[in-house]
Amino acid sequence: MLDKDKIAGFIGNKILRLLSLLIVVCFVSFMLIQYSPIDPVRAYIGEMPVSAEHKANLEEYWGVNTPPQEKFLNWAGDALKGNFGISLIYRMPVTDVIKERFTASLVLMAASWLFSGILGFILGIIAGMKKGTWIDKTIKIYCYVLAATPTFWLALILLMVFSVYLGWFPIGLSVPIGVTAENVTFLDWFLRLILPALTLSLLGVAQIALFTREKLIEVLSSDYVLFAKARGEKGLDLVLRHGIRNVALPAITLQFLGFSELFGGTVLVEQVFSYPGIGQAAVAAGLRSDVPLLLGIVIVSACFVFFGNAIADLIYQFVDPRIKQQEASI
Amino acid sequence: MGYMENMGNMGNMENMENMGNMENKTKTTAKEKKKTEALLKVENISLSFIQYASGLRQTELKVISNLSIEAHSGEILAVVGSSGSGKSLLAHAILGILPSNAKLDGKMEYNGQQLTPEKKEEIRGKEIALVPQSTNYLDPLMRISNQVIGCVEEKNEGLMKKVQRDIFQKYDLKPDVDRMFPHELSGGMTRRVLVSTAVMSSAKLIIADEPTPGLDEKTLNETLSYFKDMANRGCAVILITHDIEAALKISDKIAVFYAGTVLEVANVEDFKNNGENLRHPYTRALWNALPQNKFQAIKGHQPMQDEVIDGCIFYERCSKKNELCSKGIPQLKSVNGGVVRCNNVS
Amino acid sequence: MSTAVVTVNKGVFRGFNLRQKTLLIIGFTSLLLLAIVISSVEFGDESLHTNFGSKNLNPSPEHPFGTDWMGRDMFIRTLKGLGSSIMIGAFASTISTILAIILGLLSSTGKIADSFIAWLVDLFLSIPHLLLIILISIGFGGGATGVIIGVALTHWTGLTRVVRAEIKQLKTQEYIHISRNLGKSKWWIATKHIFPHLIPQIFLGTILMFPHAILHEASATFLGFGLSPHEPAIGIILSESMKYLSAGYWWLAFFPGLSLLIVVLAFDMIGENLGKLIDPKNAHE
Ligand SMILES: Nc1ncnc2c1ncn2[C@@H]1O[C@H](COP(=O)(O)OP(=O)(O)OP(=O)(O)O)[C@@H](O)[C@H]1O
Numbered sequence A: 001m002l003d004k005d006k007i008a009g010f011i012g013n014k015i016l017r018l019l020s021l022l023i024v025v026c027f028v029s030f031m032l033i034q035y036s037p038i039d040p041v042r043a044y045i046g047e048m049p050v051s052a053e054h055k056a057n058l059e060e061y062w063g064v065n066t067p068p069q070e071k072f073l074n075w076a077g078d079a080l081k082g083n084f085g086i087s088l089i090y091r092m093p094v095t096d097v098i099k100e101r102f103t104a105s106l107v108l109m110a111a112s113w114l115f116s117g118i119l120g121f122i123l124g125i126i127a128g129m130k131k132g133t134w135i136d137k138t139i140k141i142y143c144y145v146l147a148a149t150p151t152f153w154l155a156l157i158l159l160m161v162f163s164v165y166l167g168w169f170p171i172g173l174s175v176p177i178g179v180t181a182e183n184v185t186f187l188d189w190f191l192r193l194i195l196p197a198l199t200l201s202l203l204g205v206a207q208i209a210l211f212t213r214e215k216l217i218e219v220l221s222s223d224y225v226l227f228a229k230a231r232g233e234k235g236l237d238l239v240l241r242h243g244i245r246n247v248a249l250p251a252i253t254l255q256f257l258g259f260s261e262l263f264g265g266t267v268l269v270e271q272v273f274s275y276p277g278i279g280q281a282a283v284a285a286g287l288r289s290d291v292p293l294l295l296g297i298v299i300v301s302a303c304f305v306f307f308g309n310a311i312a313d314l315i316y317q318f319v320d321p322r323i324k325q326q327e328a329s330i
Numbered sequence B: 001m002g003y004m005e006n007m008g009n010m011g012n013m014e015n016m017e018n019m020g021n022m023e024n025k026t027k028t029t030a031k032e033k034k035k036t037e038a039l040l041k042v043e044n045i046s047l048s049f050i051q052y053a054s055g056l057r058q059t060e061l062k063v064i065s066n067l068s069i070e071a072h073s074g075e076i077l078a079v080v081g082s083s084g085s086g087k088s089l090l091a092h093a094i095l096g097i098l099p100s101n102a103k104l105d106g107k108m109e110y111n112g113q114q115l116t117p118e119k120k121e122e123i124r125g126k127e128i129a130l131v132p133q134s135t136n137y138l139d140p141l142m143r144i145s146n147q148v149i150g151c152v153e154e155k156n157e158g159l160m161k162k163v164q165r166d167i168f169q170k171y172d173l174k175p176d177v178d179r180m181f182p183h184e185l186s187g188g189m190t191r192r193v194l195v196s197t198a199v200m201s202s203a204k205l206i207i208a209d210e211p212t213p214g215l216d217e218k219t220l221n222e223t224l225s226y227f228k229d230m231a232n233r234g235c236a237v238i239l240i241t242h243d244i245e246a247a248l249k250i251s252d253k254i255a256v257f258y259a260g261t262v263l264e265v266a267n268v269e270d271f272k273n274n275g276e277n278l279r280h281p282y283t284r285a286l287w288n289a290l291p292q293n294k295f296q297a298i299k300g301h302q303p304m305q306d307e308v309i310d311g312c313i314f315y316e317r318c319s320k321k322n323e324l325c326s327k328g329i330p331q332l333k334s335v336n337g338g339v340v341r342c343n344n345v346s
Numbered sequence C: 001m002s003t004a005v006v007t008v009n010k011g012v013f014r015g016f017n018l019r020q021k022t023l024l025i026i027g028f029t030s031l032l033l034l035a036i037v038i039s040s041v042e043f044g045d046e047s048l049h050t051n052f053g054s055k056n057l058n059p060s061p062e063h064p065f066g067t068d069w070m071g072r073d074m075f076i077r078t079l080k081g082l083g084s085s086i087m088i089g090a091f092a093s094t095i096s097t098i099l100a101i102i103l104g105l106l107s108s109t110g111k112i113a114d115s116f117i118a119w120l121v122d123l124f125l126s127i128p129h130l131l132l133i134i135l136i137s138i139g140f141g142g143g144a145t146g147v148i149i150g151v152a153l154t155h156w157t158g159l160t161r162v163v164r165a166e167i168k169q170l171k172t173q174e175y176i177h178i179s180r181n182l183g184k185s186k187w188w189i190a191t192k193h194i195f196p197h198l199i200p201q202i203f204l205g206t207i208l209m210f211p212h213a214i215l216h217e218a219s220a221t222f223l224g225f226g227l228s229p230h231e232p233a234i235g236i237i238l239s240e241s242m243k244y245l246s247a248g249y250w251w252l253a254f255f256p257g258l259s260l261l262i263v264v265l266a267f268d269m270i271g272e273n274l275g276k277l278i279d280p281k282n283a284h285e
């Protein structure tokens, strides 16, 4: 009973926070772009021929003649109705572009999020258990090196090794814009996914492994593990019984807090592998001043990051029995 | 083992030659003990920590030095000392669960056998059990019954579960406690749960680290009685505490701990009147500091661990010191059925 | 290379204690970074002459990192790129540190200021970092200036949190209460009593910011938002190299990226070892 009320309260609170955050984020991003010396209409028209009428429409909506506040209100009013405008470069409604692109990216991100989380957790547990040995040192060095590795460089190296040298994957992975999801076979799609996901996974391992290691070492030097040892528990059993139990929650929480970095990594990796996801769209929109699309992507990414943080919070407040108890007793 | 029989018959007054007063009874049993071998012998151990101070300068911190004690089956040895004197570390040293930067020297024997690190690992939890100091020693995310049962093979789990339930029943822990998490227990319940872990183990040596703080009079007596029970069943009990009164209630011998070493091991009956039977000035001072006695606090404080002391460790605060005392650590002497580290005793 | 550094530690540094070892590592890595910056400035632009006679050469003793399609020596290009990366990193970290100090101290002056700054931190963390840099760089007109401003304005959040937490703890201490009772102003207490205690943490925080700033600048440049193609930058070199991947000119991407990795790792190592000196709690690992 209590839990239900609490969860409802939690969700309500989160939604309010998300809304207030989005308003500020939209406003600030909008103003940043508006006051930028780059004129979106000219940047856009510079690329392709458009009819005079179309141009006039654009000028009215985005042009220099409309005051920024008015533009913002125009845009925000439409956005509230679910209309984020037409993407200038894809010539499709922003919502459609984002839907298609974000789905592709979600698959990529989910795959590497899971893989890096599991692998990182295991490596961290091993390193923490074997603290000070060569295994630990190897894992630690691996993580330090990975944390210092430029994402796009690793992507390039993998591309060179697996596509150019070994020839396992095609080099130009891109599918021309306009080819819809149905025209891509599952195999095509899967092949396109492997290298980007591998890159992101390899890089994602570092943080979670180092964190798990630290946390496990902390747990292993805790009083309760000391007592477990005093009672004759040892080795792997001890780690499985007390270590994993106490490290898993913080590690999962951390992994959810990593959505922001995951998104950043995706942007870079998609660029190198020409993976048709939201990151690539974001770069294109940024480089070619597709303001409506860029704003749409900013909003989606903010929601995405917020969602990760909210889940981390949720785990912290509802799954950990200690917190649960405290709250209930207040 | 004749002793155990004796203890088993304690309730049966006819078998007792000497049933005059409590004091005499303890004396006889204690004397009897002298003859048997000690279950645990700790000889001249020292413990230090290697540490890094600010700027990564390496330092060595000595926390226990030249410490010797013995624990006998069926007997309670109280280790009394103020906070920070190294009592918990002594317990951890016996169990071999010191942190990795600790350095331990000296000799320990268990049941006539050398107590090496490997041996410690083998017998801890089975032969030697620890009753730890606080709730922190329970896994915060594991249900109580699982913790108390510990790590057992699957086929024994049902049996162990039953044993655990029985023990909890005896200690008045209701069935719903089984499924609780440590933070849901009250202080007294935590104590009983911690004691149950030792009972589960059927160990022969029980080391109880501060089992009494924060308990009301009734719970305190109850907790102490658990340990008395264990001793009566033939276990050797080391009761670590800074509450000298609690120690006197149930112990047979009292080891007085000061700044990482034992200054005196006295029999419980030595603590009476003005403490004239006590051997060491510090023990006497402790006795006289009790409210029901003279209620005189001792001046000064324990030396810090990084102070280097050549002579008697109590020198600064001693009222009987002489020149000899500042030169070299006093020898350990057997006096009148106890041991003491003081130049001024004969 | 990085593994080599660590194994070398073992052989060469045997017989030194941890303190000496730590100081030596800090010394060596700082020297390496300094050498990179100085030599990148020393090599004039003439050493990057195009020379079509020697284009697309494999790495060789003469051109350790090979040459590009214009015959330019990749080693020198990389060195210059690293130099500018480090300098941009230094600039951005300095700005971010100053912001962090100001905001951190400001948060100690009152409840409203404190929650405003906490909110500001949350706001900055609500958008993926790289996207935020892109957004800010567009806002400031794009190009090198845009990216540098973007990097400089987005790395203060972590240090601000550290400073805030540190101040909260310091404030509970006795002498601060006394000063307050003596009627000193909040700002006076913040600058005279609190700030000096924060210096080691701030210094460490700045060093630890470097790697992030450098990597973010390189990433934004790689994506095409930053420096223009004729300026030396690792991001530019790598995005150019993509055109030649299928031709098998692996050295165009391999060495510059590896060098960037090593520079970032060097900053991480300095930060980590300084951290050990300042707070030796975890030193015996
Ligand atoms: N890992 C460690 N490194 C350095 N010093 C330590 C370490 N563990 C304990 N000490 C020091 O050793 C001393 C003795 O600690 P110990 O826990 O044994 O005291 P105690 O007698 O049990 O005190 P209390 O009655 O408060 O439990 C303390 O002063 C403590 O500072």
Ligand code: SF4
Binding pocket: B281, B282, B312, B313, B314, B315, B318, B319, B320, B321, B322, B325, B330, B341, B342, B343, B344
């Ligand atoms: S040895 Fe000397 S200083 Fe130490 S307790 Fe005895 S009399 Fe006092």
Ligand SMILES: [Mg+2]
Binding pocket: B087, B088, B089, B133, B209, B210
């Ligand atoms: Mg203790």
